[in-house]
Amino acid sequence: MAEDKTLVSGVAGRYATALFDLALESGALDAVDADLSRFTALLSESDDLVRLVQSPVFDADEQLRAISAVLTKAGIGGLVGNFVKVAASNRRLFAVPGMIAAFRQLLAKHRGEVTAEVTSAEPLSETQTAALKEALKAQIGKDVTLSPNVDPALIGGLVVKVGSRMIDTSLRTKLNSLKIAMKEVG
CATH class of the missing domain: 1.10.520.20 (N-terminal domain of the delta subunit of the F1F0-ATP synthase)
Structure with a gap:
């Protein structure tokens, strides 16, 4: 304990x-x-x-x-x-x-689970939630509990935080990256 x-x-x-x-x-x-x-x-x-x-x-x-x-x-x-x-x-x-x-x-921690904060543009369906849990479990090797959040500003995609790791596949981030790349070119 x-x-x-x-x-x-x-x-x-x-x-x-x-x-x-x-x-x-x-x-x-x-x-x-x-x-x-x-x-x-x-x-x-x-x-x-x-x-x-x-x-x-x-x-x-x-x-x-x-x-x-x-x-x-x-x-x-x-x-x-x-x-x-x-x-x-x-x-x-x-x-x-x-x-x-x-x-x-x-x-x-007691249950041997890891909590993942998941932010999406729209609420995830049960099918999407189950698929995400399975993908994270395969990656991390532990059961994953999702803590869902909704942020319409993401436009699409997901932001997943597990501990200190963050995976950002949101459309907003991709558009911002493209905008920065375009400024460097021009």
Whole structure:
């Protein structure tokens, strides 16, 4: 476990490591991951919830009451519910998204997976996602979890980041390279 702890650092890392250790000890890694995904989905759907999480205007008691109501309504309890409430009462609610990312890093390492950030111009289909996972697995030799992002400015193609390696096959980058080459010629 000591090697996993060096994977994440800072406030988010300490909270994530504590949650990971509790989830591992109680055999609830998958349940915690699912609840964290539900909480992340809530954040992506509600600007008001993001404001509550990020705003320093609300004091700890207000944040705790509000987030408790949100968690209850969403049916998120157990370790994740307590985790988010502890973060709120300690004035660390703003760091929960970072804590979730750090938890996912620990979980991926525990499972022997590698996370690849994939940015595409449009959402990838299930077939494209499966093909990309297989191609990356063949290249890296480990199971790959995709963290998809959409950026229409790419025009087409993909940008894939795995650890410190990046593969950029986006049309935007190719057009920029062509533009630079044309300037050098002229």
